[in-house]
Amino acid sequence: MRAIDRRKYVSWIAQYRWRLIGVFTFRRGIQMKNGRRLIKEWISDVERIERRQLSWLAFPERGESYNLHLHVVIAGIHSRIYPHLRRWNTVAGHAHVLSYDSHHPGQWGPAAPDEHLGIDYAMKSLRSDDYDFDGDLHNQHLLPRFRKLAKGSN
Numbered sequence: 001m002r003a004i005d006r007r008k009y010v011s012w013i014a015q016y017r018w019r020l021i022g023v024f025t026f027r028r029g030i031q032m033k034n035g036r037r038l039i040k041e042w043i044s045d046v047e048r049i050e051r052r053q054l055s056w057l058a059f060p061e062r063g064e065s066y067n068l069h070l071h072v073v074i075a076g077i078h079s080r081i082y083p084h085l086r087r088w089n090t091v092a093g094h095a096h097v098l099s100y101d102s103h104h105p106g107q108w109g110p111a112a113p114d115e116h117l118g119i120d121y122a123m124k125s126l127r128s129d130d131y132d133f134d135g136d137l138h139n140q141h142l143l144p145r146f147r148k149l150a151k152g153s154n
Contacts, residue, residue: 013073014102015146016055016137020074020081022097024058024088028067032060035068036134038092043136046084052076057135069093073100075141 026035039058047054055075063069074081074097081097088095139147 013057015143016073016075016141017143018073018075018100018102019078020072020097021100022072022074022095024070024072024095025093026068027093030068030092032068035060035070035092039070039072040134042084042088042091045087046077046081049084050077050080053138053140055135055137055141057133057137059133072097076138 024039026038030038036058043054043056054077056072058070058072060068060070078099085095085097
């Protein structure tokens with residue numbers, strides 16, 4: 001992905017009141033198609049149990065040993081998410097989730113290159129024109145100044 005495109009995506013995604021950022025891993029052998037299905041099913045279950053809509057984005061990445069994992073940002077829930085992480089650990093792998101901080105450098109310290117922070121860190125795997133990610137965004141999770149703009153565009 002070109003740097004200018006990345007900045008546009010980061011600006012667009014930063015309009016939301018993200019509450020959590022995390023890395024969701026998979027056990028060996030889980031491929032992209034099943035990984036995408038698992039995160040969507042997990043989010044749907046959380047929404048159903050909590051009776052609330054979540055905004056979320058999941059950016060796939062292959063780790064050093066080519067294992068699939070997702071960088072995920074979530075809006076609409078905070079500490080109530082933690083009991084649901086046990087289910088992820090049971091069905092898929094492991095989830096390491098933190099309170100969202102737009103300046104967070106990632107789980108293990110600064111990503112390469114150093115300017116990747118917050119959303120940009122989550123998007124660091126989107127390097128080519130063949131990028132893809134999953135998610136669902138809702139206006140109620142927009143930051144207040146962007147919510148006003150969204151109402152005016154209807």
